[in-house]
Structures are given as C-alpha cells and as structure tokens.
Amino acid sequence: MFNTVSGKKIAILGFSFKKDTGDTRETPAIDVCRGLLSDKAQLVIYDPQVPEAQMIKDLSTPKFHWDQPASTIHISEDVVKQSVKVVHGAYEAAKDAHAICILTEWDEFRSLDYQKIYNNMPKPAYMFDGSNVVDVAKLREIGFIVYSIGKPLDPWLKDMPAIA
Template sequence: TFGQGAGCAADLQYWEQTARQIRRCAAGDKIVVEKSTLPVRTAAAMTRILGSGDSRAHFEVLSNPEFLAEGTAIADLGSPDRVLIGGNDTPAGRAAVAELVALYSAWVPRERILTANVWSSELSKLAANAFLAQRVSSINAISEICEATEADVTEVARAVGMDSRIGAKFLKAGVGFGGSCFKKDILNLVYLCESYGLKAAADYWRQVVDFNNHQQERFVARMLRAMFNTVAGKRLALLGFAFKADTGDTRESPAIRIASLLAEERAVVVVNDPQALDNARRDLSACADRIVFEADPYRAVQDADALALLTDWRLYRELDYARIFAAMRKPAFVFDGRNALDHEALSRLGFNVYAVGKSPRTNA
C-alpha cells in the first residue's frame, strides 16, 4: 500500500525484522523454515541477513509453503495433497531438507512429500494460487458468454470438468474469488514478472484480477437492468458477506464491492451473514449511512425488492422461500451469485430468478 510496487509487491519489512531477531538470538546452528507466501528469492536475502555481522551460527533456509484452505485448515494439515520442501543443493542444504522430510513423515506418506530447490518452492505457492484463481475467472468469463447465448454455465462446466485433463474443481461460476491469498499472490506474481521485464506474463496474470473485478461490476449491472434500470430507494437484501461459507473472513470478499456499488446507486442495502457482520461493518464504514446490518435473514428480506445470494452458506439453501416471497415487495427478484439455490422451485413460487451464467426465469 506504499512505496515502490504499491498495490502489488509484498510488504517484506516483517520477515527482515524476524531474520535479524533470529540471528541475534541464535545460540547455535539453525534450520529456518519459510512458511509464509514470499516472493521468489526471498530465501537468498534471508540467508544474507542471517549470515551477516559476527554471527558464528550456520543457518540453512528452507521453503515450506502452506497449502491450507480457510475453513478446512486442520483437515488439510492432517491429510495434505502434498507437502513441498525447498532447500539448497548443497550437503548442508540436503541435510536440512532431510530433517524436515523426517518430521512430516510422521503422518504424511512419503510419496506426498516433494522436494525442490528453494526458488521452485517459493514460486510454486504463488503459481498454485494463480492457477486456482485463473480457473475461477475462466469459468466466469464463460458465464458471461452463456448469459448472452442462452447456454447454461453449469452444464458447460460439467462437460468441461469431465475431461480428465481439466477436472471439475474450481469450475463453479459466481461473483468471483475473494480471501486474503488469491488477489495478493497474483499481484505479487505480476510485480515479480514486471521486475524481470516480463510484460506479457505480467499482463496475462493481471487480467485474472481485472476480470474478477469485472464479474462483480457485471453482477450489479445485471441487477440494475432487471430491476427496470434503477435500484434507487429500493431495499436490496444481500445474503452473505464472507468471501466463502464457514468463515467470518471478509478480506477481498466480492460482497464488499457489490454492496458498495449498490450503495452508490442509492439503494437501501441490507447485509446479512451468520458470522461476518462485524467485519462487514468495518469494510463498509465509508458508506455505512446507506447500509443496514441485520442478523436475521427473514428480517433482512422484509419488504425487500430483491435478494442477492453472495455467500453459499448452507443456512441460505434451507430458508423458507415461500415465507420470504410473501414478505417481499412485488415483483420479487432473486439474484443468485453462487448458483446455490433451486431456481426452478423459486420460479414456481413467483420469483424472478437471475443466476450467474444462466437465462433468467421471469414471472409477471
């Protein structure tokens, strides 16, 4: 957020302080393990700091990035897809890698423990998150085509995902990705590419983030068109604010941008989430005078003109939508930003249903 590389580069002041503290306190040789997502070649800088001055200790720096998903971190740690350990290709480096491999071997099958050089390990974490985010933006780009051509993005994703070369994961269209990692790591990758003069690669990865922003703007624009080209003065209930279900984390949540854009259109925005309301108040403080925060989903939709599902909490799939329809103003609209609801059933109740990547189901 400041200085050269602002908005893209990682803030590295804290790892440097940590490295200096380790050097100051170490009484003997140490293996230092990077767990955070760091730019490629950070380990080299850390090694220089640890080895500077009058320190007599020897340090081996390993890269061991975390591949844990929020909401399932404990399960991911207990049964990981893989553990990646990067070290120097020297006798001391190989010995340090072997120590960490032995530690993980207590519960992780050896074939799931991968070893690499430090730079490959550091880059792999950035690349993994970039690939996952790219899949989200890719299927969302297809969703835009589906809406224009009356194709169904769920059917397209199923057909594409059954190709064993592609697979079905992260092919669910919606309002875009959020969380603390994807955007940060992609922009870190963009900055890395730019630092090495790799403009085409930087532009390619930046487009993943740009399209994610576009998807949220497009979602709001579709709401406006469906609701007679204005939402001014209309009550809009946003169901869900966390970036994904089963967490209260709202960092980079698509709901922040969507709620803000709707507030700019002078809608009465009502935010509901079972865990994230406190964070939502903080995230929307700039437009808090136009936002209502409501803990009860049924109260949130009372007299609403539309509801928009932004987080696919199980709670929202199990609501009584007949009761909700009766409580809303007519015509009543549902905008399913996660394609998590039963659209046919909602249409039978009388809702006008707009789902991402699908043709609308309209009623009078």
C-alpha cells in the same frame, strides 16, 4: 428492477468470502455492495459470522485497484451507516426487500422458506443468486424473477431492453 435500485431495499445474504468463515478479504460482496450503494440502494445485510463493524469498515475503506485506479469507488462511513443495516437473520434481511442477493454459499440459505420470503416482499420480487445455492425452477414457480450465475434467464426476460 425498472432500471434503478435508487431507494430500493436490497437484502444481502452472505458477506464473507466463503461459507463457514468470517473472512472478508477479497470477498466480492464488498464490490457488489459498493456498487449498489453508489446507485443509492438501501442495503440490509445478514452474514452469520461477519461482525457489523467489519462490514462497515470494509464498505467505507477505499480500495485501490492497481490496474484501474480511476475506477475506485469510495463510499464514506457516514453514507454506509445511513444506507446499510446489519441484521441477525435471513428472514429479517429479506422482509420488505425489493430484491435478494445471495453472495456467500452458506448452507442455511439452501433451506430457507422462500415462499414465506416471497410473501413478505413487494412485487415483482427479484432474486440474484451469485453462489448457485437456490433451486431456480422452484423460485420461479413461487413467482420470483431469478438471475443465477451460469443459468439461463427466464425466457420472457431475454427480449427486455434492459437485458439486451
């Protein structure tokens, strides 16, 4: 994303630990969101079952890493409230987003109209699929730059300096 997410709108689809639950204990979404917030990204989060209050609490509560205490990222509740917006739908989250991060494998994310989503995003449009729920080839045909866990990069991305 041109080596920075500062000031960019990132849509987070899914915050719970796994689909069909509102459980956020040990969800990787907390660490991903904290990392993005520490890099000054603006987050718009949608999860069908996790309440906004739980997301704000999870993102602003210090997390102790017993094996690496110096790596703890603390984001104040004020920063979280300024930089995070919780919405009630995937399309609302993705509208005008520079990138989309799918962090929970909710079934509804498999059947979204990604052409519609792409049309409402600035270009280049990025998709980070941390749950392997999307058809990477179809998204690339639409025009997305797609990063998906365990799947190869677009061939032209392999030679980019930020990737190596």
